[in-house]
Amino acid sequence: MPDLPPLLLSRDSMVHGLTPNELAKRVRAGALVRVRHGVYTDGPAWRALKPWEQYPLRIQAAAEMLQKPTIFARHSAASSWGIPTIGVHPVQVLTLKNDGGRSRGGIRRHFAARTDLKVVQLGGFLVTDRIRTVLDLAAFSPFAEAIVPLDHVLRDDPIHGLPALTKAELEAGIGAIYSAAAARRIRAAIAFADPASGSAGESWSRALIHAAGFETPILQQKFSDAAGPVGYADFYWKESKVVGEFDGEEKYVKDEFLRGRTASQAVVAEKNRENRIRALGLHVVRWDWANLKEPGALERKLAAAGVARRRTRSAVLDAQNRL
Template identity: 80%
Template sequence: MTDLPPLLLSRDRNLHGLSANDLAKRVRSGAMVRVRHGIYIDGPAWRAMKPWEQYRVRIQAAAEAFEKPTVFARHSAASVWEIPTIGFHHPVQALTLKNDGGRSRAGVSRHFAARADLKVIRLEGLLVTDRIRTVLDLAAFSPFAEAVVPLDHVLRPDPRRQLPAITKAELESGMGSVYSAAATRRIRAAIEFADPASGSAGESWSRALIHAARFEPPVLQQRFSDADGLVGYSDFHWKESRVVGEFDGEEKYLKSEFLKGLTASQAVVAEKQRENRIRALGCNVVRWDWADLKVPGTLERKLAAAGVGRRRTRSAVIDAQNRL
């Protein structure tokens, strides 16, 4: 993650020549923001941060506040690992080794974990669950569509952190006897569905919602060519329905690795030209973005309107030996 802005701890205010009244005045003026009791950050820097960056700061602030060693888990561990998750309003999450049902205190939700099979990693100065435990916990305790996102991510190598891909066999093995039977079923279902071909968190979430809405499974990263050569690769392709689906995340028009030397406006024009060439091949093209995914039913309505077929029910399947 990009270097976090420095935190100012109230107990260190004298080192900066500040009194308690000085801090209170700066908070009232907006020059500083109180992240949690006794911990502050520069106001303009805070307001310029994305929600997931602010969440990472909250984790750091919690770590600074606690005197005893604290192991961060679930969404908080994922944030430190830079594993994408869905949602911006998760509490800071940590483990407790006392089997008292877990507890929440000072803005931190604590979850029980047995010492056996618990692997703790020191990362960026924090203690976190290892990658496998982190994504398995998310699969165990998150809705299916959200659980798929981090699983898809770890099935691919992480070049930024120089981490190898995790295999499905490693994920299966990592479950051990940690989870209840119900949680194990949820994890297995998410692992089975996970696919490293999803190119982003938005595509992963889309694919899970598509599955939950009982649409035909799309082909991911389908190559398209015409008489002029390669057109490109689609996010989703339903061959039988002749529909191409494209998820428009903001990174497609903002991040350099996606722009490939183009300006944002040039990228928009290039994408429109690419869409026109795909349409000329006889495919309908439907697009959606983060806002569509956040409103239940919106993606389903768009795909239905575009003509994407639904999966057949068991009673509708007919084979050569069992004809009507």
């Protein structure tokens, strides 16, 4: 995550020597951008951020303007915990009054009973605890998207210094908070979750593979040839003799993946690894974020590569819709 530019509140603009007219003029010129009513930030820095990188700033801006105390939940709490999610979402907060709430101005409110509600202070915000955060996402997100945060919390998070949660802890957190239908969705997602998925993209891929009715792949399969270890494959279908690789941009830009290499050196090394895998008599199919976002794209790639199905896609979707 890149460094985020500071926020400028309109109520403090005079401290910075900006009159309301000068503030408006800078917005029109693009020097500033309005994050939400009454909150601004540096325009060029904002535009350099990807939408999901802008999201924490949207949360900060909401925290500045909302009545205190505000409890952030679902995707907003996940962002604060460093838990990956799919898509860009409005800022999400809890209301403890069951009056329907009011969702507007880029903020979505959800009712939550006080019973069993665990809230912690994180980065200056009040957020739902990790277990409640991922359970809410599992209850109210599509199955394939819900798997991403669940897989993540089942692994240690060294970046944020957080230990892995267990499936038993997640199951125990369901309690009586959710409806019977929501609880079934959560339990199905927990049962499918797997800490062996190495990234958000791999988790989303795995869930889409399951929804499309393909055979369950082996995760992180190790390969070797006569020259020694080749490396690990994201997905491996032994019977179909197919290896699947998700290409996230982090593989070629993040230090922990580059291990001292340049991006071009990483690309060459990846190509050499793929050639060695192909030499073992295996077919390699690759996909990226764009393929995951395009409905049916991953399914078509795997079908063309000859990956076997355990049952038809429609049968899988019918089973999920009954949850």
